[in-house]
Amino acid sequence: MSVIYDRVALIGLGLIASSMFWAMKRGGLAGEVTGYARSAETRDTARRIGLCDRVCDSAADAVEGADLVILCVPVGVMGAIAAEIAGGLKPGATVTDVGSVKRDVIENVAPHLPDTVHFIPGHPLAGTEHSGPESGFAELFDNRWCLLVPVPGSDPMAVARLRALWEGLGSNVEEMEADHHDLVLAVTSHAPHLIAYTMVGVADDLRRVTDSEVIQYSAAGFRDFTRIAASDPTMWRDVFLTNKDATLEILGRFTEELFALQRAIRTGDGDHLHDYFTRTRAIRRGIIEAGQDTDAPDFGRAKKPS
Numbered sequence: 001m002s003v004i005y006d007r008v009a010l011i012g013l014g015l016i017a018s019s020m021f022w023a024m025k026r027g028g029l030a031g032e033v034t035g036y037a038r039s040a041e042t043r044d045t046a047r048r049i050g051l052c053d054r055v056c057d058s059a060a061d062a063v064e065g066a067d068l069v070i071l072c073v074p075v076g077v078m079g080a081i082a083a084e085i086a087g088g089l090k091p092g093a094t095v096t097d098v099g100s101v102k103r104d105v106i107e108n109v110a111p112h113l114p115d116t117v118h119f120i121p122g123h124p125l126a127g128t129e130h131s132g133p134e135s136g137f138a139e140l141f142d143n144r145w146c147l148l149v150p151v152p153g154s155d156p157m158a159v160a161r162l163r164a165l166w167e168g169l170g171s172n173v174e175e176m177e178a179d180h181h182d183l184v185l186a187v188t189s190h191a192p193h194l195i196a197y198t199m200v201g202v203a204d205d206l207r208r209v210t211d212s213e214v215i216q217y218s219a220a221g222f223r224d225f226t227r228i229a230a231s232d233p234t235m236w237r238d239v240f241l242t243n244k245d246a247t248l249e250i251l252g253r254f255t256e257e258l259f260a261l262q263r264a265i266r267t268g269d270g271d272h273l274h275d276y277f278t279r280t281r282a283i284r285r286g287i288i289e290a291g292q293d294t295d296a297p298d299f300g301r302a303k304k305p306s
């Protein structure tokens, strides 16, 4: 593959940024990659492990001369970062982000950016429960979706170039409107995370079941919840605060369905339960057929990608 952007700046050096860096190197997609993170500790770690060609001590230094700036920070601080870098952006540069919520990012970032740059929000649908500069790996985006959310008036050439980068990183790329993105993600990611947090919280509260029993006998269902509930607290706090309406809408529907299932259990309505579980099983099959997961049994023994 060939270089798509000569200079790329990564702002925030956690799971997503570090995975993008390793995948850009794997594909030879970028000339020089600069990086910036808030804490000196993260910047030192990045220097130690060779994450970024050059780690800068300010966001302004990192974006200087960059053709592509990628905001890889929690959704709640995107606006503040945009304000910080706006004055130093190269005319003609593209600014994108990887935030899990899109309407809020657009509303908070776009007003700060000069007319001379292209703003093309994005969201890779790939992640793990790990965070920080050492958690990334080049294969994270392989065969995963990346949604681009161009704002009205986006330059098609700039969008095509960013699409080429994501394809080079291994992703399948689709364009989507911001509000629709936020609703789809509320269903597929945000509400499920909240439910996982709740279930793990319930187990924690249930003192009749001791901690050691919860850990020792954790069956696949609960263990999967704990994996999701181990995700970064700052990132997920920001997701719920910034995708409030869509998440509340989906949680409202979830609660209604939960009551219906609760009633079926109480009244012994086995047909209802069986029909419901047959329908949900088909969804799992659809995900496997779409290549978004494998059918292999994983009893918690899968190796972490290295």
Ligand code: NAP
Residues within 6 Å of the ligand: 011, 012, 013, 014, 015, 016, 017, 037, 038, 039, 040, 042, 043, 072, 073, 074, 075, 077, 081, 098, 099, 100, 101, 123, 124, 125, 126, 127, 128, 129, 130, 131, 132, 133, 232, 235
């Ligand atoms: P992460 O591993 O926790 O890394 C976040 C990075 O942002 C860190 O380098 C952190 O710096 C920096 N940062 C935090 N607050 C900052 C501030 N106020 N100013 C400057 N830098 C700050 O996070 P991540 O998982 O890569 O997530 C980054 C973005 O990707 C989020 O918007 C998230 O919604 C989105 N996303 C995440 C996933 C996922 O599964 N994790 C998937 C898709 C999209 P320090 O290390 O110095 O604190």
